[in-house]
Amino acid sequence: xxxxxxTFLVFLFIFFNTVFAQPQSGxxxxxxxxxxxxxxxxxxxxxYYYMHTAxxxxxxxxxxxxxxxxxAEKKVIFDPPPERxxxxxxxxxxxxx
Numbered sequence: 001x002x003x004x005x006x007t008f009l010v011f012l013f014i015f016f017n018t019v020f021a022q023p024q025s026g027x028x029x030x031x032x033x034x035x036x037x038x039x040x041x042x043x044x045x046x047x048y049y050y051m052h053t054a055x056x057x058x059x060x061x062x063x064x065x066x067x068x069x070x071x072a073e074k075k076v077i078f079d080p081p082p083e084r085x086x087x088x089x090x091x092x093x094x095x096x097x
Contacts, residue, residue: 032069
């Protein structure tokens, strides 16, 4: 008999948590940077280095604290010439078919 009561209580708990749970928004906001695809970071000699793609460019940031990434020193380390932008994968795709 005690098993039936505990099962019933577990059922009530799950039911009320499901029915009365607060809906969560489906959006996540990055607290460090508003955008940046393909992130890569590492720590060396007291600095954090963070690299990501921005369109067809590669940007590198350097900071003492990862929390200050948005205001960190930023350099573009690769920017393809205008005639090559957006065509990086075309040759690879063409050679596979």
